[in-house]
Amino acid sequence: MSSDASPAPAKTPVTLREVASLAGVSVATASKALNGQGRMTAETRERIRETARRLGFRPNSLAQSLLRRRSFTVGLLTNDTYGRFSLPVMSGISDALVDKGVSVFLCNVEDDQRLGQLHVDAMLDKRVDGIIATGKRIDRHLPVDLSNLGVPVIYAFTQPDPGAIAFVSDDAGGARLAVEHFWRLGRRRIAHVTGPASFAVVHTRAQAYRDVLTENGLPIMEPLLGSWSEAWGHEAVKKLFDGKLSKSGGEKPDAVFCGNDQIARGVIDALRERGLGVPDDVGVIGFDNWQIVAEATRPPLTSVDMNLAALGREAGLTLLSLVGGEPAAPGIRKLPCRLVVRQSCGRPPDG
Amino acid sequence: MSSDASPAPAKTPVTLREVASLAGVSVATASKALNGQGRMTAETRERIRETARRLGFRPNSLAQSLLRRRSFTVGLLTNDTYGRFSLPVMSGISDALVDKGVSVFLCNVEDDQRLGQLHVDAMLDKRVDGIIATGKRIDRHLPVDLSNLGVPVIYAFTQPDPGAIAFVSDDAGGARLAVEHFWRLGRRRIAHVTGPASFAVVHTRAQAYRDVLTENGLPIMEPLLGSWSEAWGHEAVKKLFDGKLSKSGGEKPDAVFCGNDQIARGVIDALRERGLGVPDDVGVIGFDNWQIVAEATRPPLTSVDMNLAALGREAGLTLLSLVGGEPAAPGIRKLPCRLVVRQSCGRPPDG
DNA sequence: TCCTTCTGAGAAAACCTTTTCCCAAATTGC
DNA sequence: GCAATTTGGGAAAAGGTTTTCTCAGAAGGA
Structure with a gap:
């Protein structure tokens, strides 16, 4: 019936x-x-x-897993509660895995060693097939020991253990992208305003900046290190455009490559306040391509995108192949950045 | 040896x-x-x-789970890939559960019904003890049907099914907090600049704004609806301070309550550009307490915080008690907001 | 007609742990 | 000294699935 x-x-x-x-x-x-x-x-x-x-x-997956010794789950460890870096990474990882029927345990370990151990143990107890570690800083370790766990481990956008497999963004390449873009647009006095010296990427990008300038015979203006804030962008403009620029001759920059989008935002605002036009007088490029910031600047900000979702996807796929028993050489894989051109540095080179 | x-x-x-x-x-x-x-x-x-x-x-957790019919796992469904709303919620949920030995499957379903079904099925197969749904908008459903699943479901910061249990922020209360704060500071001409009419919270907050003004015998300036952007904040200032303000008399506002922090940022910048001092001439309060924005405004922005992490924690705890077999009445629980006072609206009332 | 080969399907072990009986030995009570 | 109880510990089932073996019957060949 x-x-x-x-x-x-x-x-x-x-x-x-x-x-x-x-x-x-x-x-x-x-x-x-x-x-x-x-x-x-x-x-x-x-x-x-x-x-x-x-x-x-x-x-019942539980029964299947028990028998197969394969749970079709992986653990994702992060210490980034709110950040905008690890989120795209996580999303990419999840994307790569869901199609293969693999679910992801999200574990936020903050910076707490005890919490880290707790989560790792829980993951191991639940027989995850593998673990991906990600974090808010590419040059810092998670507060956990992931060596010798008995399951494959991949690092994505965080500092790996020696001998491990890691995926990171190619910061030097990203910086080159920005500086070379300025060069192709005809900018010749390119400054660099970036974050604090305690960040490894600050040095990586600064070196790439110097390299491109040197290769093209341009004068190097010593990178200005500060903080990752808008306020520092303001301040840096003061230093760049007020003072007599030491040895480099005293001419004002016609381009500023910034270490992140917030600095760039500060720089653009400060330039406008002192009557300098962006992009006409000075071009500005940011880093991170944080959409909500890049699009709120006036004019909208050209910025280097680290392709974090792609990075996460790559990490997920590699973990899966490791779980499948395929070998993979240890080492750090750098994935290319891309330049997202908006309106803060003048017409595109082919325009 | x-x-x-x-x-x-x-x-x-x-x-x-x-x-x-x-x-x-x-x-x-x-x-x-x-x-x-x-x-x-x-x-x-x-x-x-x-x-x-x-x-x-x-x-081996798998073996234990199989026997106990309880996996100490819950599924977390979200359609918010990058957002700053569901992240704190997720973090709160995770916090509440990790101490009880419960792990969280993170499932991003985007707005894709197929993906949603895929994830829900996977979670059910893996015998999650319960499911929490969260999302980027409090007034939209996730693209999944969570009724009659055989496991408890809790909604957090997303639109629930009828008869379900949900936790949401008390937007009306949050708006009251802001407007009453202005009132206590002696502001009497309070404007409201907010997002598009398509968002339910826009109306909720606007009504609370009107209520407080009415209760205190203040003139109501019809809320200005626009978008959630800085640009709209700029534009709104133009409307508020240029035009003859219709029936409300023509006097300029001495306070602006904004629908989010980006609008507030735009408002503050626009006020400064036209020579109006914040907080001396005009007080400004934002909504969301998005730290990175609130602290980058000059002066730093007072803002309503929705306590999303606490909301997530509450949701997690409630799910657990449901899993434990304790009954809970269906309905929508509104959790209070709190006002984070910085410097954009003058000295604190008790100062 | 008898032996071999194939076909379709079931029994049982395995994965790992928990829990409910159950039993032999030791102890107690009288 | 004998029955009743307690003590210490084991056997086995259960949870749900997969896989290997096994086996009865049917079909084919001589």
């Missing part, structure tokens, strides 16, 4: 045993029928499948 | 059977020893415990 063709409401999950019994076969046969294994008449197989469908049968 | 006291490297996890065999007892006894169950000599119990410790034994 009732609609027995509709999938069951699954108040309590239906087991293989129930399917088998309703189809009048053993659980072994039922299992084989549903997995396309074993030999049986097409009629039997179809009958079992139909029964399973009708009952809304879905195999 | 070798350091057999150090925990095993756990290349392959050690099982209870191995512990038992090394301790010279049956697995049953070993299990009871480690769980504090059963009866045995203190000596036996300690010997088993010591063996387990030495081997670095950790029980």
Whole structure:
């Protein structure tokens, strides 16, 4: 009388045993029928499948995992609660894995060693197939020891253990992208305003900046190190455009390459306040391509994008191949950045 | 000779059977020893415990879950890939659960129904104990059907199904906090600049704004609806301070309550550009307390904080009690906001 | 007709842990 | 000294699935 063709409401999950019994076969046969294994008449197989469908049968992953020693889960460790860096990374990882039926345990360990151990233990207990570590800084370790865990580990946008596999952004390449873009636009007095010396990327990018200038025979203006804030961008403009610029001659910059988008925002605002036009008088390029900031600047900010989602995807895929038993050479893989051109540095080079 | 006291490297996890065999007892006894169950000599119990410790034994969660019908896992569904709203919520949830040994599956379903179904099925297959749904908008449904799943579901900062349990921020209360703060500071001509009409919170907050003004006998200036951007903040200032303000008399506002921090930022910048002092001439309050924005404005922005982490924590705890079998009344629980006072609206009322 | 080969399907072990009985030995009570 | 109880510990089932073996019957060959 009732609609027995509709999938069951699954108040309590239906087991293989129930399917088998309703189809009048053993659980072994039922299992084989549903997995396309074993030999049986097409009629039997179809009958079992139909029964399973009708009952809304879905195999219990826990039981499968126990048997297969493979849980189709991975752990994602991060110490970045709010940040905008690890989020795209995480999203990329998740993207790469969901299609393979792999679920992700998200574990925020803050900077707390105890919490880290807690999470790692929990992940191991739950028999994750692998672990990905990510964080808010590429030059800092997570507060956990991931060596010798018995499962594959991949580092993404965080400092790896020696001998591990890591994916990071190519910051030097990203900086080159920016400075070379200025060069191609005809800018010749290019300054660099960036964050504090305690960040490794500050030095990486600064060196790339110097390299490009040197290669092209341009004068090097010593990079200005400060903080990652708008306020520092303001201040830096004062230093760049007020003072007599030491040895480099005293001419004012016609371009500023900034260490992040907030600094760039400060720089642009400060330039406008002192009557300098962006991009006409001075071009500005930021770093991170933080959309909400880059698009709120006037004019909208050209910025280097680290392709973090792609980085995460790559990390996820690599972990999967490791789990599958394929070998992979240890080392740090740098993934290229890309320049997102908006309006803060003049017309595109091919324009 | 070798350091057999150090925990095993756990290349392959050690099982209870191995512990038992090394301790010279049956697995049953070993299990009871480690769980504090059963009866045995203190000596036996300690010997088993010591063996387990030495081997670095950790029980296989999969096997435990299979038996207990409880996986100590919950699924977290979100459609917010990058947002700053659901991140604190997620963090709060995770916080609340980690201490109880519960791990969280993070599932980003974007706005894709297929992806949603995929994730929900995967979670169910993995026998999550419960599901929490969160999202980027409090007035939109996730693209999934979570009714009648067979596991408890909680909604946090997203639109719930009817009859479900949900936690949301008390937007009306938050708006009251802001407007009443202005009132206590002696501001009497309070404007409201907010986002687009398509957002439910825009109306909720606007109504609360009107209510407070009415209660205190202040003139109502019709809320200005626009977008959530800095640019709109700029534009709104133009409308507020240039035009003849319709029926409300023409006097200029001495306070602006903004729908979010970006609008507030635009408002503050625009006020400064036209020579109006903040907070001396005009007070400004934002919404969301997005730290990085609130602290970059000059002066730093007073803003309404939705306490999203606390909201997440509450949701997590409630889910757990539901999983534990305790009943809970359906309905929407509004959690209070709090006002984070910085420097954009003058000295504190008690100053 | 008898032996071999194939076919379809079931029994049972395995994955790892917990828990409920159950039993032999030791202890207690009288 | 004998029955009743307590003590210490083990055997086995359960949880749900997969996979390997095994086996009865049918089909084919001689």
